[in-house]
Amino acid sequence: MSDTDSAADSAPDTTASSPLLTRLPDVRDGLTDLYRDLHKNPELSFAETRTAGIVAERLRKLGLRVTTGVGRTGVVGVLANGDGPHVLLRADFDALPVTEQTGLPYASTADGVMHACGHDMHVTCLLGALDLLADGRAHWSGTITAVFQPAEEIGQGARAMVDDGLFDRFGTPDVVLGQHVGPFPAGTVGCHPGPALAAADALAVTMYGKGAHGSRPEAAIDPVVMAASTVMRLQTVVSREISGGDTAVVTVGALNAGTKDNIIPDTAELRLNIRTYTDGVRARVLEAVKRIVRAEAEASGATRSPDIDPITTFPVLVNDEAAVRRTVTAFRGHFGAERVFDPGPVTGSEDCGIFGTASGAPVCYWFFGGTAPASYRKAVAAGTADRDIPSNHSPHFAPVVEPTLSTGVEAMTTAALTWLSSGKR
Known part of the structure; x- marks a missing residue:
């Protein structure tokens, strides 16, 4: 002792x-x-x-x-x-x-x-x-x-x-x-x-689309839809990629895009918060989040990869x-x-x-x-x-x-x- x-x-x-x-x-x-x-x-x-x-x-x-x-x-x-x-x-x-x-x-x-x-x-x-x-x-x-x-x-x-x-x-x-x-x-x-x-990781995600008039969605790459799809897909990280014996929380606390109903904007911004207790689970969740964000951007036809930037980190x-x-x-x-x-x-x-x-x-x-x-x-x-x-x-x-x-x-x-x-x- x-x-x-x-x-x-x-x-x-x-x-x-x-x-x-x-x-x-x-x-x-x-x-x-x-x-x-x-x-x-x-x-x-x-x-x-x-x-x-x-x-x-x-x-x-x-x-x-x-x-x-x-x-x-x-x-x-x-x-x-x-x-x-x-x-x-x-x-x-x-x-x-x-x-x-x-x-x-x-x-x-x-x-x-x-x-x-x-x-x-x-x-x-x-x-x-x-x-x-x-x-x-x-x-x-x-x-x-x-x-x-x-x-x-x-x-x-x-x-x-x-x-x-x-x-x-x-x-x-x-x-x-x-x-x-x-x-x-x-x-x-x-x-x-x-x-x-828990450990906490906060991320700022910027997803890039192509703006256009709201009446002509075919001329746009809509980042609002891109962001919405990302939010929904992120709900599967904990439910489908983390063991039931482990603990993790993934929260999208903010989604900001656009200024007017008839304008499809160029970008959408997400603010994410992730909570974990072990290094292994933390690494797995962060990798899954980044993979989903990038994949949804690619699936939407984005011509630019999203930015994923750390905001705060707590051990x-x-x-x-x-x-x-x-x-x-x-x-x-x-x-x-x-x-x-x-x-x-x-x-x-x-x-x-x-x-x-x-x-x-x-x-x-x-x-x-x-x-x-x-x-x-x-x-x-x-x-x-x-x-x-x-x-x-x-x-x-x-x-x-x-x-x-x-x-x-x-x-x-x-x-x-x-x-x-x-x-x-």
Whole structure:
């Protein structure tokens, strides 16, 4: 057994977080105000300047050593408290190009931009945990590096921070810890060992035809029909080329062509999103997609091959099994076993794992619920959970503030203390 395995399997002190969490009621109102402010003022990837400024100011007030502009708009705060393990705590803070439809009094004021994935909650919970940890230094020792990451939604933020010397400048962590709010009952925490979130490949496809008047289709090579045929054929990739024991998702999220009803355009554009868990399945799906796109263009008589360009790529997020055992044991000790669950592999994607692969540190990444428990139970009982519970990236996605916020603060604090050395009691 390696030293890492031995340390990860050691029994954590599940009461370590209790003295710190007694302050949570005192800071909860301020955190609620912060969350609503961040939700009201979302910023897109690599444009999170206001958010970064708020984060940096709060970290300085907590006594952390703060560095801004890491990976363009990222913020890093370091809290050193004697000898002990080095723990990286991560939150992302970019929003999405979504028009909010929640009707909340603190709904987004930015036109066409919304925190539809809950990153505002992630920031608030990490700042809350850091407040408790900074005030409770007597109960732990070691070093905390708090990473507030930009541009997760486009899969570039973690890599940008690593490429900007994150580990050279702030040291290599012993573990990477992160969390994500999701459409589970608020007050619960879910963590899956092994491949936990899927790899994602987004592609931009441009198909070339020949424009003409809508009344003379014989003079055209219609890219709209070409694109429509491609969309339908792509539905066979998963159903006919991937084993039933493997997992893959192929989604065409956008099809854009033409400007007027009586004009056959020259081009059509598709935006594809592919999710997989293994390198073999990923390679097979990508090859099938490219083959189908090119074959449909040729079948339509296109005189130019389509362009297939990558947009974003996320690697599989693999949760270290020993790290999950250690952290989940602490969660069960704090929350109770009935509030801790295994969500299984999630087909969503995350670039938090890059911090682990780039540093060589184990990763433990978990979910915490954001749906009102009564609403969740009602939808599950009716068999309408997929329809009635807004998921991440929906214009209706809005975590209930409580107990979501408190659970996220408690989970991050508990996880951090599980890995840090015990201090004076």
